[in-house]
Amino acid sequence: MNDPELHIIGTLLQKPELVCIAKEICDYDDMDNLAYGRIYKTIGDMYMLGEEINYLSICDRHPLEVGIITGCYNDCLTSLLIPACRKVKEKSTERKFRKLINSYQKPDYKDITKDMMGLSGEILDLLQIKKDNNNHVHDVIISTMTEMDNKTNQKPIPTGFNAIDQSILGFIPCHMWVIGGFTSSGKTAISIQLILNALHNGAKIILFSTEMDKRSNLFRLVANMTGIPVLRLIQGNWTSSMYPILTKAFSELSKMNLWLYDDIYTVPEMLIKIMKHNQKTGIDIVFIDYIQQLRSSENTVY
Numbered sequence: 566m567n568d569p570e571l572h573i574i575g576t577l578l579q580k581p582e583l584v585c586i587a588k589e590i591c592d593y594d595d596m597d598n599l600a601y602g603r604i605y606k607t608i609g610d611m612y613m614l615g616e617e618i619n620y621l622s623i624c625d626r627h628p629l630e631v632g633i634i635t636g637c638y639n640d641c642l643t644s645l646l647i648p649a650c651r652k653v654k655e656k657s658t659e660r661k662f663r664k665l666i667n668s669y670q671k672p673d674y675k676d677i678t679k680d681m682m683g684l685s686g687e688i689l690d691l692l693q694i695k696k697d698n699n700n701h702v703h704d705v706i707i708s709t710m711t712e713m714d715n716k717t718n719q720k721p722i723p724t725g726f727n728a729i730d731q732s733i734l735g736f737i738p739c740h741m742w743v744i745g746g747f748t749s750s751g752k753t754a755i756s757i758q759l760i761l762n763a764l765h766n767g768a769k770i771i772l773f774s775t776e777m778d779k780r781s782n783l784f785r786l787v788a789n790m791t792g793i794p795v796l797r798l799i800q801g802n803w804t805s806s807m808y809p810i811l812t813k814a815f816s817e818l819s820k821m822n823l824w825l826y827d828d829i830y831t832v833p834e835m836l837i838k839i840m841k842h843n844q845k846t847g848i849d850i851v852f853i854d855y856i857q858q859l860r861s862s863e864n865t866v867y
Contacts, residue, residue, distance in 0.1 A: 569649035569656075570601040575641020576649075577608045578634070581618035583646060584609055590650035595657035600630050604637075722849060725762025736763060736850055743856070753777075753854055757785050760823070760852060768849040769822035771842060773835055775858030779825040783818075790814045822846065830860045 573591075577584050593606035607626050611618050620638050624631045721735040729735070746752045753776075760770055774782055781799065788795035791810050797803065803811070824842060829835055835853070842848050853859070 569652040570596050570598050571637050572641045572645045572649040573653065574601055574604050575637035576646045578620055578623060578638050581608060581612055584612045587646060587650050591654040591657065595653050597656060597660065600633050603627065604630065604634065722763050722768050723766050724759055756852055756854055757789050761786060761789055763850055764821045764823055769847055770850045770852065771824045771839060771848055772852045772854065773829055774827045774854050775830055776855060778827045782825055786818060787811065787814045830858065832859060
């Protein structure tokens with residue numbers, strides 16, 4: 566594949582209905598050739614507006630790039646669309662990474678955190694694209710049999726609630742649960758109980774809190790373990806008789822595989838932390854309290 570960007574444009578000129586598939590993998594600003602990027606954007610915009618897309622209609626929109634359009638139309642292989650899109654995305658991510666490194670070396674560079682988060686989203690997208698290669702049932706069967714042979718498939722982790730464990734076995738890898746309820750109806754309280762129960766069963770857990778700070782969540786955990794009202798702990802209203810109980814609870818918690826975060830509000834940031842912990846220690850369960858507070862990388866509510 567000499568020029569993946571050429572194959573994308575040529576394929577969309579012949580089969581514009583495939584633009585949705587292409588845009589799932591890469592967008593016009595991922596293209597290194599600005600002319601290809603402009604043409605790709607035009608095809609996408611016209612498709613969204615329901616306008617007719619063909620060689621002539623695109624030439625009308627880009628009269629100065631008729632030669633490029635003709636070359637794409639004549640020389641492309643439509644069967645290479647998805648591999649071409651993946652290659653363009655890989656190259657785009659590589660260019661952005663190089664640009665970030667070069668910018669970081671400048672003494673007046675101030676946007677490293679913001680730019681790193683933007684790039685991390687690109688990398689996660691790229692990783693997801695690569696994972697999409699293994700979605701055929703044959704690939705799923707092979708990976709499942711490999712896990713069974715290697716005995717690496719995880720068993721459910723009990724929740725500690727008998728009715729739940731009897732019904733759905735407990736926490737199952739790759740399952741997602743959403744706890745819903747009215748304000749102050751006990752959603753966080755039940756999450757704290759689930760966390761403690763799972764920890765006692767050996768689980769490795771991350772809690773992302775978008776509402777309470779780490780100290781408040783720690784006190785909620787300790788209150789659950791000791792029976793001491795959480796408000797007394799928060800207010801520091803402790804008696805001397807409570808210290809042995811609190812010391813024991815703190816000691817027990819410190820030995821558990823639990824990580825608390827109160828300063829992460831976007832999914833890309835959370836995914837990076839999860840991947841980091843998963844590489845170092847492994848992670849079994851991730852709690853997010855609560856999802857309505859999640860924000861996009863542009864600092865807007867999801």
